[in-house]
Amino acid sequence: MSASLPDAHGPCDHEPAASLRIARASYLHAILSGDRNSAFAVAMEVLESGLSVPDVYMELLQFAHYEVGRLWQSNVITVAGEHIATAVTQGVLARLYALLPAAAASRGDAIVTGVEGELHQLGANMVADVIESDGWNVRFLGCQVPHRDIIALVDSTRPSLVGISATMAFSIPRVASLISDIRALGGNELMIMVGGGAFRGHPELWREIGADGYGGDLREALARVRTLSGSSVAEPEGSAASGLNS
Ligand code: B12
Incomplete structure (x- = not known):
């Protein structure tokens, strides 16, 4: 893994190399066309050009989906168009994983x-x-998970880390109540990280709702988790983070 994420505040606010610009255009075209094989082929080309899987996630997939959002908001594509693109990327993500x-x-x-x-x-x-x-034994629950079921799982499995994602502002009260109920289970050692679009532009929100940290993107998420977990633990050999140069 010889990759490097750009040293910027987000994946989309720097001037990428010409090859990445072309790949982004090709990837966007493929996902909007529902062309799963072409989309995966573009992702593999970018991977083979020297980026890590996490880099490809951010530089190609995330970038494309922020663009899909703009196209949808400007009525250039329909909800059906967005769904096609998202379904393709979900498949690409699974293959890259x-x-x-x-x-x-x-x-x-x-x-x-x-x-x-x-x-x-x-x-x-x-x-x-x-x-x-990066070394965590992760249970990924997806989205739209009933509050009581998350609490029951935390209670029965007692993880060291809980990551909560929220894109929409209306999700924030639920995130806050989830954090409060997780804290009520005890276990002060448990680390709670939040992230997602709902927190963007509100730098203190994570603190106000009782989280231990916030990650604006994959790079920040990893860095924060490591800092909070007091990670003197050496980076696992060949881990994803070895591609996430800071
Ligand atoms: C795909 C999509 C959908 C799909 C989602 C399907 C799916 N399976 O995920 C569907 C169709 C369901 C959807 C619905 C809606 N959407 Co939508 N959607 C998007 C779109 C195009 C892409 C989202 C995405 O995947 N982004 C790529 C990922 C990789 O980026 P990310 O989420 O930011 O994640 C990164 C970081 O935030 C962070 N992170 C994320 N989670 C976590 C968690 C932790 C613990 C940490 C540390 C970090 C972290 O790390 C990630 C990797 O770097 C966005 C556009 C956009 N700008 O994101 C709009 C967008 C988010 N949607 C929007 C809207 C308005 C809606 C709807 C309200 C539309 C409607 N009228 O129904 C509904 C709301 C549904 C709901 N109840 O949640 C708006 C939100 C505007 C706003 N801020 O309020 C956006 C921005 C589109 C736009 N330009 O207007 N949407």
Whole structure:
């Protein structure tokens, strides 16, 4: 894994190499056309050009989906068009996941979930994949998960880390109540990280609702998890994070 994520605040605010610009255009075209094989082929080309799987997640897939959002908002594509694109990327993500290196050492158990009412899943899925490759034993619940079921799972499995994803502002009260109920279960050692579009532009929100940290993207998510877990633990050999240069 010889990759590097751009040293910027987000994946989309820097000037990418010409080859990446072309790949992004091709990938966007493929997902909007529902062309799963072409989309995966573009992802593999970018991977083979030297980026890591996490880089491809952010630089290609995430970038494309932010663009899909803009196209939908501008009425250039319909909801059906967005659904096609998302379904293709979900398939690409699953195939790329299989290429993530497995960590040799274990950092502990983790749960990554969306809250009830939240339908945005790709970002949480990426975070789950990447921290798993960084050594966490991750249970990824997807999105739209009943509150009581998340609490029951935390209670029965007692993970060291819970990651909660929220894209929509209306999900924030549910995230806050989830955090409060998880804290009520006891176990002060448990680390709660939040992320997703709902937190963007509100730098103190994670703190106000009682989380231990926030990650604006995969790079920040990994860095924060490591800091919070007091990770003097060496980075597992060949882990995803070895491609996430800071
Ligand atoms: C796909 C999509 C959908 C799909 C989701 C399907 C699925 N299976 O995920 C569907 C059709 C369900 C959907 C529905 C809606 N959507 Co929508 N959607 C999108 C779109 C195009 C892509 C989302 C995505 O996958 N992004 C790519 C991922 C990788 O990025 P990410 O989520 O930001 O994740 C990264 C970080 O945030 C962070 N992160 C994320 N989670 C976590 C968790 C932790 C613990 C950590 C540390 C970090 C972290 O790391 C990730 C990787 O770097 C976005 C556009 C956009 N800008 O994102 C609109 C967008 C989010 N949607 C939007 C809207 C308005 C809606 C609807 C209200 C539309 C409607 N009228 O019905 C509904 C709301 C549904 C609901 N109840 O949640 C708006 C939100 C605007 C706003 N801020 O309020 C957006 C921005 C589109 C737009 N430009 O207007 N949507």
